[in-house]
Amino acid sequence: MLYALHELAYVSAQPWRLGAQAARQFWTSPFNPLSQTAIGRTAYASAELFESVTRRYGKPDWGLEVVTVNGKPVRTVQQVVWQSPWVKLVRFARHVGDLKRAGKPSSAPSVLIVAPLSGHYATLLRGTVEAFIQDHDVYVTDWENARQVPVLEGRFDFYDYVDYVREMLGQIGPRAHVVAVCQPGPPVLAAAAVMAAENDPNRPASMTFMGSPIDARLSPTVTNELAEQKPFAWFSSNMIHTVPLPYPGVGRRVYPGFVQLYSFMSMNEERHRDAHHEYFRHLVAGDGDGVEKHEQFYDEYLAVLDLTEEFYLQTIDLVFQKYALAKGELEHRGRPVDLSAISDIGLCTVEGEKDDISGVGQTQAAHGLCPNVPEDQRLLYVQPGVGHYGVFNGRRFREEIYPRVTDFIAKNEQLVSARPKTAA
CATH class of the missing domain: 3.40.50.1820 (Alpha/Beta hydrolase fold, catalytic domain)
Structure with a gap:
């Protein structure tokens, strides 16, 4: 049930993600006179942050060509x-x-x-x-x-x-x-x-x-x-869930990657919260290096498997x-x-x-x-x-x-x- 609810929450947030993507394009458009103002940068950073924390992170590329x-x-x-x-x-x-x-x-x-x-x-x-x-x-x-x-x-x-x-x-x-x-x-x-x-x-x-x-x-x-x-019974009862549709492994009993991710993040909740606050500040300031460093880490860290x-x-x-x-x-x-x-x-x-x-x-x-x-x-x-x-x-x-x-x-x-x- 937890796995299904997790998928439902992701699907339910899709309209909001699309809205955030549209807002991001609007506030970065060169034709928008407010794009380089404090209001414009803050609105863009808010949309970017929302999209980054709600999207699905797939398997990263090796990038070692x-x-x-x-x-x-x-x-x-x-x-x-x-x-x-x-x-x-x-x-x-x-x-x-x-x-x-x-x-x-x-x-x-x-x-x-x-x-x-x-x-x-x-x-x-x-x-x-x-x-x-x-x-x-x-x-x-x-x-x-x-x-x-x-x-x-x-x-x-x-x-x-x-x-x-x-x-x-x-x-x-x-x-x-x-x-x-x-x-x-x-x-x-x-x-x-x-x-x-x-x-x-x-x-x-x-x-x-x-x-x-x-x-x-x-x-x-x-x-x-x-x-x-x-x-041992606690782990079996609380950590194991069933893969829902539409995944090929539907019906398989797994320890979901998102459960482990939430567990690890809760162990260092303050550090992750501060990291995303800094990410927001870098976005507002247009600090490309700070943004890239944050995204490189979390694109990998938030990509999980079961x-x-x-x-x-x-x-x-x-x-x-x-x-x-x-x-x-x-x-x-x-x-x-x-x-x-x-x-x-x-x-x-x-x-x-x-x-x-x-x-x-x-x-x-x-x-x-x-x-x-x-x-x-x-x-x-x-x-x-x-x-x-x-x-x-x-x-x-x-x-x-x-x-x-x-x-x-x-x-x-x-x-x-x-x-x-x-x-x-």
Whole structure:
């Protein structure tokens, strides 16, 4: 019912949005003598603000057709190299001639960036991907919005996620490197353990976890405390809703993206309110830079996707209530997930000092859980002065975190290359 009411509210506001668009055109028309007056600018800003907070935000574009490498433009082409109804494996293929002009080799370590499936699209990692393109052959998991997947396609749960990570590593080929940002930490670590236990030739050469809840018992945040305080039945009863028409996934039970968005925004209500007040002021003043910065952030932040009921509830149960992986109690397809089986896969953990989503300690717990990773294949790093998003985006990420991670990957790439092929 909530989902249907949400859609009804959106449709009901359509006439008002059309009116706001008309007002925006009227007050910016060069033929309107009041367009550059205080009254005109204020009226325009009011219409623009109303339209921006009531419209539907679709999946953003990657916008990485050209990236700068060593100060030179390098063209990229997005290639879907494998897909299922739930996810596409996207490769950002770099133009060989452009790389040569930029002084970079055409061959580079393959890196699978596993984007979080937690309410936002994979494009949230645009800055992450742009950085890794500098030195790697980059692949990204582009997860599908559950409301777009027909019910006939079946279920998608936590264990399917593990299988898909394994499948995508297999598609890339032997000994690629995997980078898990936030939510994917536990299923990616589980996939690596399963592959290591089976001596899978496509097991990763290294794994990097950034702001991931590997052990959510440590340094609990507001998000962790909510998961602990509420019984499992509460999440099932209050957070799961049915996809309405006209979406292809009509009838599917999901955790709607707009519910998570409202939850996150309520946690920082004052900050978001102040941001929109500043946006209004920038519109009135004609400050294009301020307007563009606000719109770039919120065009991404307000674009959300739905998660399947089974995936969301299993994540709550296994990661945030039972701590199954951290306790050594996780099973996958009837077999225990043995983290001690990981012995030739590098392990890097990156945390933010001010992370209020995955507290300091939750990600680096992976080091204690993987006792057989050689010491020379480990990196534990805590970035001072950044919160959750600063771990994988922004200036500190580009200047301080990424160089450490790429050096770690390069080191493990050399170690793998130096081993006899029978051992790899």
